[in-house]
Amino acid sequence: MSLSEDDVRRVARLSRLAVSADELPRLQQDLSRILDLAAELKAIDTQGVAPMAHPGADAVALRPDVVTESNRRDAYQAVAPQVEDGLYLVPKVIE
Amino acid sequence: MSQWEIVIGLETHAQLSTHSKIFSGASTAFGAEPNTQACAVDLGLPGVLPVPNQGAVERAIRFGLAVGAQIAPMSVFARKNYFYPDLPKGYQISQFELPVVQGGSMTIHTAAGEKTVRLTRAHLEEDAGKSLHEDFHGSSGIDLNRAGTPLLEIVTEPDMRSADEAVAYARALHGLVRWIEICDGNMQEGSFRCDVNVSVRPFGQREYGTRCEIKNLNSFRFIERAIDCEVKRQIALIEDGGAVRQETRLYDPDRDETRSMRSKEDAQDYRYFPDPDLPPLRIDEAWVREVAAGLPELPAARRVRYQRDLGLGAYDAGLLTASREAGDYFEALQRAAPGVDAKVCANWVNGELAAALNRAELDFTASRVTADRLAGLLRRLADGTVSGKIAKEIFELMWTEGGDADAIIDARGLRQISDSGALEAVLREIVERSPAQVAEYRGGKEKVFGFFVGQAMKATQGKANPAQLNELLRKLLAG
Numbered sequence: 001m002s003l004s005e006d007d008v009r010r011v012a013r014l015s016r017l018a019v020s021a022d023e024l025p026r027l028q029q030d031l032s033r034i035l036d037l038a039a040e041l042k043a044i045d046t047q048g049v050a051p052m053a054h055p056g057a058d059a060v061a062l063r064p065d066v067v068t069e070s071n072r073r074d075a076y077q078a079v080a081p082q083v084e085d086g087l088y089l090v091p092k093v094i095e
Numbered sequence: 096m097s098q099w100e101i102v103i104g105l106e107t108h109a110q111l112s113t114h115s116k117i118f119s120g121a122s123t124a125f126g127a128e129p130n131t132q133a134c135a136v137d138l139g140l141p142g143v144l145p146v147p148n149q150g151a152v153e154r155a156i157r158f159g160l161a162v163g164a165q166i167a168p169m170s171v172f173a174r175k176n177y178f179y180p181d182l183p184k185g186y187q188i189s190q191f192e193l194p195v196v197q198g199g200s201m202t203i204h205t206a207a208g209e210k211t212v213r214l215t216r217a218h219l220e221e222d223a224g225k226s227l228h229e230d231f232h233g234s235s236g237i238d239l240n241r242a243g244t245p246l247l248e249i250v251t252e253p254d255m256r257s258a259d260e261a262v263a264y265a266r267a268l269h270g271l272v273r274w275i276e277i278c279d280g281n282m283q284e285g286s287f288r289c290d291v292n293v294s295v296r297p298f299g300q301r302e303y304g305t306r307c308e309i310k311n312l313n314s315f316r317f318i319e320r321a322i323d324c325e326v327k328r329q330i331a332l333i334e335d336g337g338a339v340r341q342e343t344r345l346y347d348p349d350r351d352e353t354r355s356m357r358s359k360e361d362a363q364d365y366r367y368f369p370d371p372d373l374p375p376l377r378i379d380e381a382w383v384r385e386v387a388a389g390l391p392e393l394p395a396a397r398r399v400r401y402q403r404d405l406g407l408g409a410y411d412a413g414l415l416t417a418s419r420e421a422g423d424y425f426e427a428l429q430r431a432a433p434g435v436d437a438k439v440c441a442n443w444v445n446g447e448l449a450a451a452l453n454r455a456e457l458d459f460t461a462s463r464v465t466a467d468r469l470a471g472l473l474r475r476l477a478d479g480t481v482s483g484k485i486a487k488e489i490f491e492l493m494w495t496e497g498g499d500a501d502a503i504i505d506a507r508g509l510r511q512i513s514d515s516g517a518l519e520a521v522l523r524e525i526v527e528r529s530p531a532q533v534a535e536y537r538g539g540k541e542k543v544f545g546f547f548v549g550q551a552m553k554a555t556q557g558k559a560n561p562a563q564l565n566e567l568l569r570k571l572l573a574g
Contacts, residue, residue, distance in 0.1 A: 053371075063146045065151070067114050071131040092233055092234055092235050
């Protein structure tokens, strides 16, 4: 399984990673090898085996519908780069 | 227009009416100061883990049971990955391959009749925060109070064929989620919002046309208008030799048009995968049975009961089951006025009362005339104490000034004149002072009869018993 440079660029864009042109060949190779490994796993016959997404607990624990958190905005915003009027400020985003 | 068939499917986000968020113990109360209800889990701080809210799951089960769906014994939370500042984790926890509610259906009623809309699924997910783009000199402000609010996304099959049907479905769904008390249905606050998938195809074609999704419609009127203008746009595009592009569009109510938000290629690769932080959600039969036992009578069942057992028409039964409060009021009225015909009760609830509630923008639970008081009035109407016309006046007085019907009737002397001697005296006087009209009537001009009825009603201030009045008047005029 081999990925094209375009595939790598697209994955990088989806992941919001800036990848330079020199890095592309190396990433292309590494990612292709990872896919090869996945292809080996994929070749195993799993007919009749239930998919297992979670190797740990069999069922998620639920919590009762009760408000347990109090307002700790000041503490959380103390580590934010920029806040105003209680809002977190981020570089302007417009759809 | 007529050669094109419209195909519509809806995805609705209903905010679940829990006290706390779907994966954290922060409050979901609306209208708090920015970020005062956004805890470490909602902010996506490192090292935190989500723990699902039992109340949110229970509401999903209630919904599934109410629409006759399968409640999945095992469902899986998945991560939907995208980047936006109001989504702190960089993914939304949702459900993908195995949603909690699978299948089911809703019955809708339009002028064209009854129709079943199939549901594909309903899944649990968390809401994102809010971005404010104004007033921050080149920055956007982020409020994460809404982040992590529980949503049930309810998805239909592409079963609707007109804006009318889409609106009827949205209304029925809105009524149902409020009925079973899983969502407050407040559309202004965004508790119930619809995405509409629209496509067109020539009648007779089997394959669906390319669809566009119109996002975030938060009123029934906008749903209708957005569909109408999107359909026109697609038909014009195709008839001009173009092709519809699959994309997400926004409806602009000021310009009454939809416009492109993003194309499908742009942003739809969400790279779903099962959330490793959340083992499967398991719902055993005992829990489903327990939830089922707590469900109220559902609107469809109530509607059938009103039509079959009480003999109400489809129109009245539909109005009385549009909300649980309407039906509850109607039933309270019936209990308090056992001798009064169900159809009369329905007429009053759907007529005078509904109109007054509408004008005052109140719902049935806040009615200024209680079911007991209205029953008092309908008893006096039924036993002939007052006429229908006077009853409406009394209702207005009860609405504006309060008090019960008997007190108003006594205080204002509104008792219907059913004493034939008294009524006859009044009529005799009218006949005597109107010789010209009497002559016309006797000469065969039947219409003049109305003149005498009007005079009599005026003289008695509307209190004459209409049936008795007609009978006596005919006798007198016959000479």
